[in-house]
Amino acid sequence: MKKSFIRPSILPGFMELLPKEQRIFDDIASKILDVYERNGCFPIDTPVIEKSEVLLVKSGGETEKQVYAFQKGKNNLALRFDLTVPFARYVAQHLNELEFPFKRYQLGKVYRGERNQRGRYREFYQLDIDVINKDKLSVDNDAWVISLASKAFKEISLPTYKFQISNRKILSGVFDYLNIENSLQVMNLIDKFDKVMPDEFNRELIDLIGEEKSDFINKIMSFSGAPNQIVNELKKLDINDIYREGVEELARVIKILDILKVDKKEYDINLKIIRGLDYYTGTVFETKLIGYESYGSICSGGRYDNLAENYTDTILPGVGISIGLTRLFFVLQEIGFIDSYNLSTENDYLIIPVGDTIEYCSIVLDKLLKKGYRASIYFEEASLKKKMKYADNLGIQNVVIIGEEEVINKKVKIKNMVSGKEDIVEIEN
């Protein structure tokens, strides 16, 4: 009887890479993590599964529908849908064991049962930094987290990107000033600015607040030019306290970005940036790849006044930035960046024994590893041709062939698979 097999497959909306792509994914992740680590952030790791009552304390509607929630025994469980809510829980739980200001970084998978569509994943990596303090946190940190993302992007030679920066207090101040009562609906509309046609946006805005107020808001949102110019324009409108606070914070962020060597070409002020209606209260930002804006933001974040308010009465203001690493990788595949990613293989070696020379192969292996090279022995029986092809297919740049003759002469033959060049080298070298 023929055996029946289960078709080997994964769920839709889950990313799985081949080893060659995975090495690039890991290389990108580790370069970014290294930047965060070297800049003084501390790693944390939290469970993927948490108590539903803890994870879903704040959310409702859309988020709740997307969450992977289930029961195990008597417990209601949920998979984390971001790294921010677990971070809030972590800080509240370990309040007396942490040093403040606390700077964390975290890489982890999160889960959202989104509609299945290209570039939207149900399991994806987020890579977050947050700085959090008790009572008060300097706005300089808002600029600092952006500067770390900037360093990370340079480290991986990301194609041209632009941070889009705003401060939500500015529009909040304007809304107060204009006596806009349905401000949540207006915020919601502005948040979707990129996704609708300008005409449609204007029509909807007028529907919500009338023509006069729409004109005023449109005027403010359309200030353009260099960041300092926009800030100067904003300063001329002395609207109210909350507005002034927003403008001053924005001005300070720009100043510190400059001091922290973030180039003016790397960012724009864009007052249309809202970042949803959730916890952000001050600085907000997203990041677009220039020429590929339609893929959406690859790195976003902002300032929150009180992260853990559902878990503790300690006031914990913070600022965070999150890279959607799985989505970023997808976009980088789409635009050809991954295909041309330079994963250095010049120090990759495959040692091929011909005949019973394994002892000698082990000596060579040791020498190569001690030099910091990447090396392994081909143990299987196969033709030399097949072994060479194996190295070639894996992108291993150097092949060391060790036959009995080589053992006697204490020499090895090294073939460079890229140049095709062959060298006979003393084993000592």
Next chain:
Amino acid sequence: MKKSFIRPSILPGFMELLPKEQRIFDDIASKILDVYERNGCFPIDTPVIEKSEVLLVKSGGETEKQVYAFQKGKNNLALRFDLTVPFARYVAQHLNELEFPFKRYQLGKVYRGERNQRGRYREFYQLDIDVINKDKLSVDNDAWVISLASKAFKEISLPTYKFQISNRKILSGVFDYLNIENSLQVMNLIDKFDKVMPDEFNRELIDLIGEEKSDFINKIMSFSGAPNQIVNELKKLDINDIYREGVEELARVIKILDILKVDKKEYDINLKIIRGLDYYTGTVFETKLIGYESYGSICSGGRYDNLAENYTDTILPGVGISIGLTRLFFVLQEIGFIDSYNLSTENDYLIIPVGDTIEYCSIVLDKLLKKGYRASIYFEEASLKKKMKYADNLGIQNVVIIGEEEVINKKVKIKNMVSGKEDIVEIEN
């Protein structure tokens, strides 16, 4: 009205570390991963959630009860309970896109709803290597994966450990020879050898197969001494084909371990090692920390003849080794290894501005980062004393104090928090 809070807490059986411990955990993981990478393994990453029909194809009874399984929409889902079953699925699914022999490494969280007890986690990291080939795989790989674990353990300066190595074909051959019909039950009993008293073990064994056969099996299992001695003893008993094959494979593994520079002190032959009744067919091994054997194996694995038989008719023999990283970390905490773990902080810097010197601080930050040091600026307003204490509590070894005087003189004051020594240094240095 007083606000009510959700108690910030995680589920029992989940490990969560403070940042200081997390850095050590990450350091251990990255050192091991680096050994695997440099020795020519390739990374893969698979989803945490898979289709139930795929993950649970082979398991039954105990495993199935422990699995986190749930529904989402119409799909039956399960969280992976190891990295081996997903690897089998991965290889079968990507059969035509992989190069064989394929050497993978993978670090990931797995889930088992075990009874809650100290040192047993419901979410834990596994760190696996496997080598897999089509049709046939040289037994030299069995020694090679052990040699990589050995290198990894040396890299993290693990306290004295011992690999316990066997080959299941040896006992299988003996069982055949003795005409033991209830061999599964006997294997099961031997698998639990460590967990019962010797007397009880003997009584149960005699109950199962009678005194004569028990004596014979006990005799073989009690061969002791150096690996070569045991192999020589085993060779004298020329029992049958399967037995001879097992002894020859074991002899070859020992020979290659020697060639690959695994010290004889690092391993024992122990024929009582079975590794459960699942997929292993030849070489099997576990690893005990000497003096702390009761904590169980920290690194186990073995040879399987046909990994992906439920997904494909391609024969895929392989050998794998798995470190239970979460459990290992727990054990290392218990025995004081983590407390004395030397995470080098001599190049950790905190830059403290006194007055409005942030611009100058940024210049110093840049210089320190370019030297490869770990450095950040303290942005908050606080007393100098509080700032110093912050550095001290975080284990940051050097503090750079930059006041307005330092800016004028183009000098900085560096205080070593360990020695208490203060230096005034030109900014250029």
